[in-house]
Amino acid sequence: MIGTNAATDNAATDWAHALHRARTEAPFLCRGLERLPDLADLLAAGRIEDALAAAHAAGRSEPDTGVALRRQRLALAVALAIGDLAGALPLARIMAELSTFADQALDAAIIAAMRRRVPDAEPQGFSAIALGKHGAGELNYSSDIDPILLYDPDLLPRRERDDPAECAQRIARTVVELLSAVTSEGYVFRVDLRLRPAAEVTPLALPFVAAITHYESSALAWERAAYIRARPAAGDVAAGQAFLDAIRPFVWRRSLDFGAIAEIGRLTTRIRDHYAGGQAVGPGYDLKRGRGGIREVEFFAQTHQLIHGGRNPALRQRGTRAALDALAEAGIVAAEDAALLGESYDRLRTLEHRLQMVADQQTHSLPTDPAQLDAVARLDGLPSGAALVDELAQISEAVGSRFDGLIATYAPTGAVPVTTRPLEQELKALGFAEPAVLAARIESWENGQYRALRSAEARAAFARLRETLLGALAAAPDPERALARWEGLLAGLPSAINIFQLLEARPALLGVVMRVLAHAPTLADELARRSDLLDTLIDRSAFDLPGSVASLAAEFRRCEAGDDYQCLLDAVRRKVGEWRFALGVQLIESQTGEAWRDPLDVAAALSRIAEAAILVLAEAARAEFVRPHGRITGSELVILGLGRLGGAALTHASDLDLVFLFSGDHTGESDGGRPLGSTLYYNRLTQRVIAALSAPTAAGALYEVDVRLRPSGAQGPIAVSLDSFARYQREDAWTWEHMALCRARPLFGTDEDCAALAAIIDTVLHRPRDRDKLRTDVLAMRAEMALHKPPAGPLDVKLARGGLVDLEFMVHYLQLRERTALDPDLGLAVDGLIAAGLLSPPLRAAHDLLARLLIVVRLVAPDGRYPPEASRAIVARACGLADWPGLLTAVLAARRAIAACWHTVFDEELEICE
Numbered sequence: 003m004i005g006t007n008a009a010t011d012n013a014a015t016d017w018a019h020a021l022h023r024a025r026t027e028a029p030f031l032c033r034g035l036e037r038l039p040d041l042a043d044l045l046a047a048g049r050i051e052d053a054l055a056a057a058h059a060a061g062r063s064e065p066d067t068g069v070a071l072r073r074q075r076l077a078l079a080v081a082l083a084i085g086d087l088a089g090a091l092p093l094a095r096i097m098a099e100l101s102t103f104a105d106q107a108l109d110a111a112i113i114a115a116m117r118r119r120v121p122d123a124e125p126q127g128f129s130a131i132a133l134g135k136h137g138a139g140e141l142n143y144s145s146d147i148d149p150i151l152l153y154d155p156d157l158l159p160r161r162e163r164d165d166p167a168e169c170a171q172r173i174a175r176t177v178v179e180l181l182s183a184v185t186s187e188g189y190v191f192r193v194d195l196r197l198r199p200a201a202e203v204t205p206l207a208l209p210f211v212a213a214i215t216h217y218e219s220s221a222l223a224w225e226r227a228a229y230i231r232a233r234p235a236a237g238d239v240a241a242g243q244a245f246l247d248a249i250r251p252f253v254w255r256r257s258l259d260f261g262a263i264a265e266i267g268r269l270t271t272r273i274r275d276h277y278a279g280g281q282a283v284g285p286g287y288d289l290k291r292g293r294g295g296i297r298e299v300e301f302f303a304q305t306h307q308l309i310h311g312g313r314n315p316a317l318r319q320r321g322t323r324a325a326l327d328a329l330a331e332a333g334i335v336a337a338e339d340a341a342l343l344g345e346s347y348d349r350l351r352t353l354e355h356r357l358q359m360v361a362d363q364q365t366h367s368l369p370t371d372p373a374q375l376d377a378v379a380r381l382d383g384l385p386s387g388a389a390l391v392d393e394l395a396q397i398s399e400a401v402g403s404r405f406d407g408l409i410a411t412y413a414p415t416g417a418v419p420v421t422t423r424p425l426e427q428e429l430k431a432l433g434f435a436e437p438a439v440l441a442a443r444i445e446s447w448e449n450g451q452y453r454a455l456r457s458a459e460a461r462a463a464f465a466r467l468r469e470t471l472l473g474a475l476a477a478a479p480d481p482e483r484a485l486a487r488w489e490g491l492l493a494g495l496p497s498a499i500n501i502f503q504l505l506e507a508r509p510a511l512l513g514v515v516m517r518v519l520a521h522a523p524t525l526a527d528e529l530a531r532r533s534d535l536l537d538t539l540i541d542r543s544a545f546d547l548p549g550s551v552a553s554l555a556a557e558f559r560r561c562e563a564g565d566d567y568q569c570l571l572d573a574v575r576r577k578v579g580e581w582r583f584a585l586g587v588q589l590i591e592s593q594t595g596e597a598w599r600d601p602l603d604v605a606a607a608l609s610r611i612a613e614a615a616i617l618v619l620a621e622a623a624r625a626e627f628v629r630p631h632g633r634i635t636g637s638e639l640v641i642l643g644l645g646r647l648g649g650a651a652l653t654h655a656s657d658l659d660l661v662f663l664f665s666g667d668h669t670g671e672s673d674g675g676r677p678l679g680s681t682l683y684y685n686r687l688t689q690r691v692i693a694a695l696s697a698p699t700a701a702g703a704l705y706e707v708d709v710r711l712r713p714s715g716a717q718g719p720i721a722v723s724l725d726s727f728a729r730y731q732r733e734d735a736w737t738w739e740h741m742a743l744c745r746a747r748p749l750f751g752t753d754e755d756c757a758a759l760a761a762i763i764d765t766v767l768h769r770p771r772d773r774d775k776l777r778t779d780v781l782a783m784r785a786e787m788a789l790h791k792p793p794a795g796p797l798d799v800k801l802a803r804g805g806l807v808d809l810e811f812m813v814h815y816l817q818l819r820e821r822t823a824l825d826p827d828l829g830l831a832v833d834g835l836i837a838a839g840l841l842s843p844p845l846r847a848a849h850d851l852l853a854r855l856l857i858v859v860r861l862v863a864p865d866g867r868y869p870p871e872a873s874r875a876i877v878a879r880a881c882g883l884a885d886w887p888g889l890l891t892a893v894l895a896a897r898r899a900i901a902a903c904w905h906t907v908f909d910e911e912l913e914i915c916e
Contacts, residue, residue: 059074101132109237119164126157178206285391452489470509471512554613623690637664681723695707724755747826768821787801796868816840842906855881
């Protein structure tokens with residue numbers, strides 16, 4: 003009787019044909035079916051799940067661990083092979099079954115080895131770390147396993163007089179013997195321990211401490227690649243995971259290491275060179291190592307993981323298909339390339355299994371004998387060896403061409419010639435004024451002026467980069483300015499090796515750096531503090547706008563497994579800094595090329611980033627606070643955003659105007675071990691949230707937080723209840739506080755609480771007002787501001803009369819007076835007032851021009867003064883104008899339009915200084 007797990011209903015499943023091919027084309031499977039007739043009957047009936055259950059149970063009653071594992075392995079190999087040939091088991095299932103059995107076999111061997119020495123021992127203090135396909139859960143039929151065996155001398159079970167190191171070696175040797183020895187029952191797995199640290203001189207098993215020291219101090223780049231797929235597989239799994247957590251910074255580096263990437267490039271090139279004989283597709287082609295083969299797909303994924311996985315934990319996938327999918331999801335690899343490579347990988351692995359089914363040999367090469375090649379093809383269901391070769395030729399070309407691109411990108415192209423021409427002549431040829439003075443200045447860099455260039459390795463890296471650097475400086479729109487900021491960057495670097503290697507590997511990036519240094523002092527200062535910000539620019543996504551607040555929050559929450567609150571604070575600061583820097587570079591770069599990035603889009607993106615940071619850090623701070631103090635039933639924190647944040651239009655220099663509130667009864671008390679009353683509870687929690695958003699950490703600062711717009715100002719508590727907020731706004735708030743509510747948005751809290759807060763604000767903004775008093779208050783506040791906060795310079799279009807502040811005051815006055823167009827987005831509010839006939843149509847264009855100018859000026863001329871001549875075209879283009887004179891003309895016209903509207907609304911003249 004066929005069980006419920008039968009696959010005979012599946013038209014693609016042909017058990018009889020699968021068994022026939024196995025018996026006629028694969029001697030190993032034929033012998034296995036003969037030795038296991040009961041298993042063969044289950045497979046003939048299509049009962050694959052029953053067959054797998056029987057395979058796992060094979061040898062279970064055998065007391066000898068080695069015999070039991072060999073019988074289980076044979077039965078499993080036969081069941082999986084026939085299920086594979088019949089089309090009943092997908093590749094992922096087959097690899098997972100084999101990998102799980104390897105874990106179980108390795109674990110059983112470790113326990114048996116320990117108990118040979120100490121019969122009652124608890125299996126602790128000895129771990130097996132799986133690498134390669136075993137670590138990835140992608141084992142093949144006849145694969146060996148490549149564990150690293152580690153032990154803790156203090157925990158390892160041993161006899162009283164045993165030396166821990168000797169005991170560990172005995173266990174390791176016994177494990178290898180139990181799994182690898184070929185007996186009349188066959189073998190379990192060939193065990194290869196050569197991937198352990200310094201395998202040529204170290205024992206088979208290493209202490210955890212010694213292994214950690216190796217990976218922290220002297221490991222090679224290929225060892226980083228090996229650990230991408232590492233996992234604790236057997237023995238003391240918890241200790242193995244603790245070891246992997248300890249060396250995680252070695253594997254996943256937050257800063258790009260182009261020296262290591264170059265080494266990976268050399269390794270990929272050596273792989274092709276070494277296996278040149280198996281490159282051409284045909285008889286003898288090596289599916290694993292040949293051009294366009296299995297290893298090239300794996301290295302394609304792993305190289306990108308090494309480069310980007312330090313900053314994006316989502317890329318830290320062990321499986322090859324999962325890694326390719328994650329790289330596509332992150333936009334690092336084209337989706338079509340990831341899909342093609344993934345499908346090719348699956349087919350190559352399937353064909354690899356066919357080769358190994360024939361004789362249970364760890365082979366990856368097509369037979370050179372035509373008859374044997376035809377047999378492999380027939381085993382797979384193909385008509386002939388020629389058909390198999392034709393299919394492989396297409397796969398090889400598709401995979402190989404993409405791997406060629408990887409090699410071209412990362413593999414070394416030979417030594418970079420270092421110019422031997424005297425520096426002064428070189429500078430003169432590039433057109434620098436006073437080349438002798440400049441040559442002496444540059445030579446002083448290497449003569450001890452900057453610690454980043456004091457090592458011989460750093461000076462050698464600089465020598466290779468110097469010609470390209472000087473060319474980029476010469477091409478910069480303001481070479482002297484770029485040079486001065488380059489020196490500032492050098493002065494802030496503890497080591498320059500990595501940045502020189504990055505710029506050497508990415509020559510085009512040097513041009514971006516020079517334009518940033520020449521045009522954007524805000525970005526240049528950030529780069530001097532964090533040179534790793536350049537790492538973000540090698541991703542294609544660096545020139546995309548960020549997604550939604552929800553997607554950004556998910557990115558910010560993606561902290562390392564096991565990391566604590568402080569690590570999250572650092573991680574959010576790094577990620578926010580990277581996004582802010584990338585958006586600034588987008589603004590500068592888009593104005594020097596064909597594409598145009600609207601500064602208004604950048605302002606909206608900066609706001610989404612800030613909202614996501616508030617969401618994630620407020621959640622985290624609250625979780626930390628709840629641990630000692632508990633929660634207050636029916637009460638939650640609520641955060642209100644005001645100003646440019648409320649209007650979703652931040653600049654690179656904006657602080658965060660926040661008001662902290664809480665729902666529920668202000669007389670409540672928390673339920674934790676250290677209870678607090680509601681008001682004290684939320685004021686302390688608010689201080690935690692503010693610190694999370696503003697306190698500098700090892701990763702730098704994040705935002706300045708301004709809470710002066712809270713009820714009662716500096717004299718009032720930092721956080722008040724929603725009821726108190728509503729009462730204050732209804733009874734005591736000044737006109738300017740209601741004006742501030744015109745650009746208010748709830749940013750954090752439950753949906754119910756945010757809706758309640760929005761309703762309070764809506765009620766306040768819709769209440770009737772004394773028009774004369776409103777006008778008097780608005781004009782008095784603007785006059786006071788003009789007296790105490792004059793414009794910083796001619797480009798301070800925020801504070802200059804006829805600027806953005808005047809526009810905001812006018813808009814908020816009309817919003818409150820007419821109770822209409824109450825949108826926190828200032829541009830949309832202007833649209834609404836124009837539609838209502840309260841503002842003239844040119845005001846929207848005036849708003850957009852001045853807003854764009856403010857956003858870009860915060861980067862290019864943060865002091866509000868005119869930028870250098872070379873940067874003025876960038877500012878003009880960012881504002882949608884062809885040139886600098888045209889921009890000045892348009893700005894003056896916009897300010898006059900605002901002044902004219904001010905006169906219409908307030909019957910008051912504004913003096914516009916040109």
